[in-house]
Amino acid sequence: MGSFLDYFLGGIANGAVIALMALALVLVWRSTRVVNFAQVGQAMFTSFIALTAVNITGSWLIGLIVGIIAGGILGFIVHVLVMRPVRRADASGAIIATFGVLIALQSLAAMIWTAEPRAYPTPIEYAGLTIFGRVVPLTGYDVFVFIVMIVLVLFLTILLTKTKLGLSMRASAFNPEVARLSGVRVSRMLAIGWIIAGMVGAVAGVLIAPISSLSPNTFDIFLVFAFTAAVIGGLDSLVGAVAFGIGTGLILSLVTGYSDASNAPIVALILLALNLWFKPDGAFSHHKARSV
């Protein structure tokens, strides 16, 4: 049983990061009805910017802040230059365009920072904690990641449910016409959705980079995991994205622990396929998750 607990705890940080990435996907989906497959590309790119800031200043925190700002700007740029003009075109076009952005960002990153994987520093020591006299595979950094995720989720929940901005954003997502008739500047809300998603993705990137290392392609796998979590969560639901993001992380950790790490993508694929088979529109329809 000890090893079960170990594997379980080991999945928490991964789960938290998957949850954040899924959250970013959900935020974009809710605002513009587009699954932003470029999201991990944006996160990767802003993590590189953050790493550059860390190298210059020597401060992890400044890196995070720079990364968040860059994430917001990049989200805005992608929205204004690519997604806003494409929205009127066919649905396939929008999906394809996000992949175009992904390819462009990855190659641009390789141009600027090379394809070599790089280490990313952690704010606190990356070593197993000692609980009840035994060393568990849960590090202080894992706990830190989890706390950051919780804080971010709480912040987003309050922003979306308790503020005028949040109400405007939700209304713009659910019914843009009624929102406009009520005086909400919907196109601005969509842009804000992309900005916030870019920021959340940037946090996810900076948090995962020390665990996975940072290169133009290392985050690709998280796209699959995050998409799996977001879809199982219903794509519309922040709570669903977080719950299933953590769940996906834990399951993958157990799979990795009991068998082999290379099984993780297969298990994610099976989870996704099963879920889509039984619930083609995700496990949470957005009516059930109305309030968040």
Place this chain on the structure above:
Amino acid sequence: MLEVENLSVSYGPVKALSDVSLTVPPGRVTAVIGANGAGKSTLMRTLAGLVKPEEGRIRMNGQDITGWGPEEVVRTGIALVPEGRSTIPDLTVLENLRLGGMWRTGAQRTASENRVFSLFPILEERKHLGADTLSGGERQQLAIGRALMCGPQTLLLDEPSLGLAPLIVTQILHLVEKMARESGLAVLLVEQNATTALRVARTGIVLNLGRIVISGPASDVAADEQLRHAYLGY
């Protein structure tokens, strides 16, 4: 006051409105009636800024607002209650209301909210429930309430009777008429159900194939049997 001059709207090659001119005076209900496809909804959507006119002018209190987007039009005091499902079922009743007029000051919004709750007490009772739990009539009240939250001088009501029981329609329309009379609100009401609409309206305008065929006191329009046969089909 909302004034419309020579308004024409086309959807591609199809002309939906041609040369429509009208004014919506305060303190009373102006009814636009006509058969299906007469261009009633197009007129409302154009006035609210959802559809761009091809020709003509729309003025609000003397200001030219032709071609403005809906989020700007609503700020000049024109609020549209669109046809059909115009509440957002994913939000609560209170959220649906508070969505309206978010640019206004806190005091104005509180005043409007209180007024809406006094007009439609059922909404206050259910304010924390999801809008999807409301009945059809309650939803229509909520939609009107949301529009009133924008603090309009001119209220555009598009087919409020759609899918509602006749008794509820009568109730809602009488409430609207009372509101117009007591607070000086200008109401432009579009209806397919001409009898009920003309009963509460002071002025009646008949639209046919995108043109105004007659405009005059509601009682005259209601009494004109020939007109009814020709354009309203009953």
Place this chain on the structure above:
Amino acid sequence: MRDRWTDFTLRAPGSRFAGHALLAFVIWILLARLNMIIDAQMSYYLALAAMYATAMFGMTILVGLSGQVSLGNGALMAVGGYVFALTSMHWKTVPILGLPWNAVWSMVFAGLGGIIIGLIIGALGARLRGPYLAGLTLGVAVGIPSIINRYPSLLGGEQGLKLIVPYPEGGYPEQVLSEDAQFDDSALDEFLVDESAVVQAPLEEAAPAEGDLLTLEDAQQGVAQEDLLTLEDAQQGVAQEDLLTLEDAQQGVQDMPTDAPISEATPELATDPSDAFTTASDFVLQQWQASVAIAVACIVGFLALNLVRGRQGRVWQAVRDDPVAAAVIGISPSGGKISAFVVSSMFAALSGAVFAQILTLAAPSAFGLGLSLSLLVGVVLGGRLSLIGAVIGALLIVWLPEWVDSLSAELGMPRQVADNAPNLLYGLLVVAVVLVAPRGIMGGVSGLMSKMRRSSAPPSSG
């Protein structure tokens, strides 16, 4: 576009079929002839382009006609590549039928493998709307390579399966070779020389180590070592773990100068029996690969033409444009979507089998997400709705990196920039095409043509 389809359906179906057959046959002959007169490097590019075109015919049907955005077709190519590799390595006779095995059977089974996988994914995907499907196929693109890595003893793990080149003893049937060769008698002679050399040669020698090649070439031509970074290096390079992506392998190929001395040298060398098997098999390998790729592309193109311009093409479009309306007139929407997946998956698998032969390798890294994305890029650039667009896309995918490479060399760009410039260009082009010309290059051309036709035609009354 639609007009053209109706035009075709007005004709007798038989004549349409014959017309397509003739078209495919003529193209096949022309390309096979071309393959005989160009140098080895160009043959390699021709092989790649034909291979990409094969897969992109499937993408045109899936993404363009049936409106299902798939990122999994690169992984479906892996299915074909591995079925081909496994069957050609392990089978002496064809199971059940008991016939002696030859490589054509491996192609057939690769196609069958594609059909089966296509059925499974299509059945899952038919119920899904756009982004869900894209995500599922993305999962497939990532999942299938890791499934391959799961079974290293059977599938060779990261290193992949090394295909035996040309083919195992008793392997490749002579008639397949001679079909290509009969266009050119001298080529036939060369084929025969090569084949005898290859049959004698043990495997290791048929695919010589780098060192051997260098010394041999050095002695003969006295060329610089850099110039000898030839195809085989690139191909063998894929087997190495550090070369993780297909792009890397291709880039390795691009390092070869266009006027490579090796290709000039080969015809003479082929007549010299003492070292024929190394250099001559070099020479023949690329052309042989190209002739296989061309044959498969022409057959698949012929099938695609008939499907697209026949009833099935209209079924796919109907389901894409309005599934409900399609159901009302008796077309099963899920049937339409699944059939598009099956067809596209079969094409992808055939293309993958060809790709494995071009690389002489079936390795997970060759069939990664990058390959799936480049298929999507190609089909979007060429034009999502037309088979000619698929061909243009295939040519672009092969030619564009080459062009960017020479351009960046001219501009003196640093390596790091030059290596990634093609992909950056792909990404930007995809976005630009989606924004500006959603129907791609072919859509733009046909739009222009119909505009010209309209303006030149006398105005119709009414």
